[in-house]
Amino acid sequence: MTTTARVDPRKVIIFGAGATGRGHIGQLAYASGYHLAFVDRDEALVQELASSGRYMVRLVGAEVREVVIEGFTVRPLSDACAVAEEIASAPLVLTAVLAENLSGVAPALSLGIVRRAELGIETPLNVIACENMINGSITLQGYVLKALDARYHEYLRTHVGFPNAMISRVVPAPKGSRLLLEAEDYNEWPVDRGGFLGEDPGIEGLSLVDNLPALLERKLYMHNTGHAVCGYLAWLKGYDVMCEAILDPWIQPIVRGAMAESGAALRRKHGFSQESIERYGGDFIPRVAGKLILDPVSRVIRSPLRKIGRNERLIGPACMALDYGLVTTNLALGIAALLRYRASDDPEAEELQRMVRQGGLTQVLRQTGGVDLEAYPTLEGLVRAAQEELQAKVTNP
Numbered sequence: 001m002t003t004t005a006r007v008d009p010r011k012v013i014i015f016g017a018g019a020t021g022r023g024h025i026g027q028l029a030y031a032s033g034y035h036l037a038f039v040d041r042d043e044a045l046v047q048e049l050a051s052s053g054r055y056m057v058r059l060v061g062a063e064v065r066e067v068v069i070e071g072f073t074v075r076p077l078s079d080a081c082a083v084a085e086e087i088a089s090a091p092l093v094l095t096a097v098l099a100e101n102l103s104g105v106a107p108a109l110s111l112g113i114v115r116r117a118e119l120g121i122e123t124p125l126n127v128i129a130c131e132n133m134i135n136g137s138i139t140l141q142g143y144v145l146k147a148l149d150a151r152y153h154e155y156l157r158t159h160v161g162f163p164n165a166m167i168s169r170v171v172p173a174p175k176g177s178r179l180l181l182e183a184e185d186y187n188e189w190p191v192d193r194g195g196f197l198g199e200d201p202g203i204e205g206l207s208l209v210d211n212l213p214a215l216l217e218r219k220l221y222m223h224n225t226g227h228a229v230c231g232y233l234a235w236l237k238g239y240d241v242m243c244e245a246i247l248d249p250w251i252q253p254i255v256r257g258a259m260a261e262s263g264a265a266l267r268r269k270h271g272f273s274q275e276s277i278e279r280y281g282g283d284f285i286p287r288v289a290g291k292l293i294l295d296p297v298s299r300v301i302r303s304p305l306r307k308i309g310r311n312e313r314l315i316g317p318a319c320m321a322l323d324y325g326l327v328t329t330n331l332a333l334g335i336a337a338l339l340r341y342r343a344s345d346d347p348e349a350e351e352l353q354r355m356v357r358q359g360g361l362t363q364v365l366r367q368t369g370g371v372d373l374e375a376y377p378t379l380e381g382l383v384r385a386a387q388e389e390l391q392a393k394v395t396n397p
Contacts, residue, residue, distance in 0.1 A: 007123040011035045011090040012203075013112075015105045017045055017074060021096035023171035023181035025130050027057045027067060028189070029094075032203045036072040037086045039108065045178060049074045052179055060293050061185030077104075080111055087112025088119060092126050092201055095140065099133040099306060106143035113148060117155040124197035126161040130189075132224065134216050134311060137162040137195065163195030166216045168223060170287070172295050184293050190215050214270040218280060221262040221317040226284050228313045229258045229330070231300035232337035236394035242295040246288040250393065257330030259284065262317035268324045304338050305348040310370030314338060322376050329382065336386035339364065340394070361387075 012029045014021045017040040026036050040046050049055065054070035075082050087093060087109065095105055109127065116125060127144075129136030141162040148156060168188035174181055193208040200208055209215060227242070233254060234245030245251055263277040288295070307313060318331040339356060343349040355364050365371045365380060373380055 006089050006119060007091055007121060008035065008089055009091055011037060011092075013037045013039065013086050013090050013093045014096065015039045015077075015093070015108075016096035016098075017042070017049060018096065019171040019173050019181055019183075020130065020167070020169075021094075022055060022069070023057050023183040024167060024169045024187070025094050025096055025189070026072075027059075027069060027183070028187065028205045029203050030069045030072075031067070034092075034203065036069070037090065038072060038074040039077055039083050039086070040074070041077040041104070043076045043078070046074050046076045048178060055179040055181065058180065058182045059185040060182060060290070063185075065185070077108060080108060083108045084111040084115040087125070088115040088121065090125070091123055091198070093128070095127075095129045095131065095136075097131070098303075099131045099136065099139075100303065102129060102131065102136065102140050103143045105140065106147040109140075110144050110148040110152075113144070113156055113160060114152055116159070117152050122159065124159055124161060126163060126196055126198070126201070128163055128165045128191060130165055130167045132167070133306075134220060135164055137164045137192075159197070161195055161197035163192040164212055164216070165189065165191040166212065166219050168219055170293055170295050172293065172299060182293060184287060184290070186287060188219065214266075214272075217270065217316075218266055218272065218277075220313055221266060221320070222259050222277075222281050223284055224313040225262050225317055225331070225334070226255050226259045226281075227288070227300050228307055228338070229334035230255045230288065231297050232334060232341055234297045235301055235341055236337055236390065239297055242288050242297055242300060243290060243293070245297060246285055252285065254330050254333050255285070258317075258334050261321050261326060261328055261331050264326050265317055265320040265324055268326075269320060298343070301338075301341055302343075302346050303348045304341050304346075304352050305368060308335070308338055308352075308364075308369050315365075315369045315371060318379060318382075319371065319376055322379060328379070329386075332379075332382040332386040333389065335383050336390050339383075339387070340390065 010033055012034045014026055017038040030036055054068055057067045059065050129140045169184055169186050171183040187205040189206045190209040190212055191206055192212040193210050196208055230246055233251045239245035259281045266272055267277055314335045318328045321328045341349055342353050
């Protein structure tokens, strides 16, 4: 016996009630008439949101507008049964928990899928990981398959979509009240049409596309690359916020150069026009320089081990550029700056410095960066030259 009576077509479950979950994807879903049901492991935040029943997003662009969001549900991740019932009653699940925390979502999500199967629900469920990574939803699907009893694998295959997605909007963590978020009034949210089950959900800013891999690489290897290069150079020179660092007369040309190197490689791989690459990259520096959003450098540069991965924002475009025989001088400076980064409150930064001390650049590029140095014989030399250049330029030793 099947049923669709329990599914509310205008309901979305959002794992992660932090800045991105509430200030980006939550705000857009709410603006589109969806009822929001948040799930978060921070029980103090859950209680605060439940007690208030509302929060505000201040969208900052050419003008400032304030949006009050209310009437939502919020559950602690620890309340497994309640979370499973929420998942059973919605057609859409979004995550905004950071890439390194995706595996922690899988047990609760698998229980929700089991509950749907037990109820005989035929309405498709789409699960979209809105993380700053490539193949986030497919990665989450792998975690769910490991957590899910094999009896329900067929139900997942036929009734649950895991379309990959890309998101872009700066939403810094709130400095004061957690009930007031500031976010840039900017949005990118393409979702892979091929992985999505059923009809377009009709959420403002979410677009189903057929060329997501190309768009993902363009965003990761231009905007994320620009952020990373600016952020690590900013840390070296002692800046606290991105809007000040991007105006530095030494940093800005390197950021522009790194994005141009990435853009040239992307044009050759994906066939983007020169005009479209220039247009896409053209709004980056004005966005970062906008002083209405004080984006902390510390937010941008955390988790360096992930950011130095083979397909990530620095080594990925550098290797792509080398594939086409292009210059990678500025990207090498970004890699060298990342390798200098230290922070006692960032476990990945501490681990990275241990690796640098014990294995040196060659070992880090091979093991952590995943680089085949036989295939890319010039990369190590470029990074070493960049390290020497930084030695004379920086504040942080």
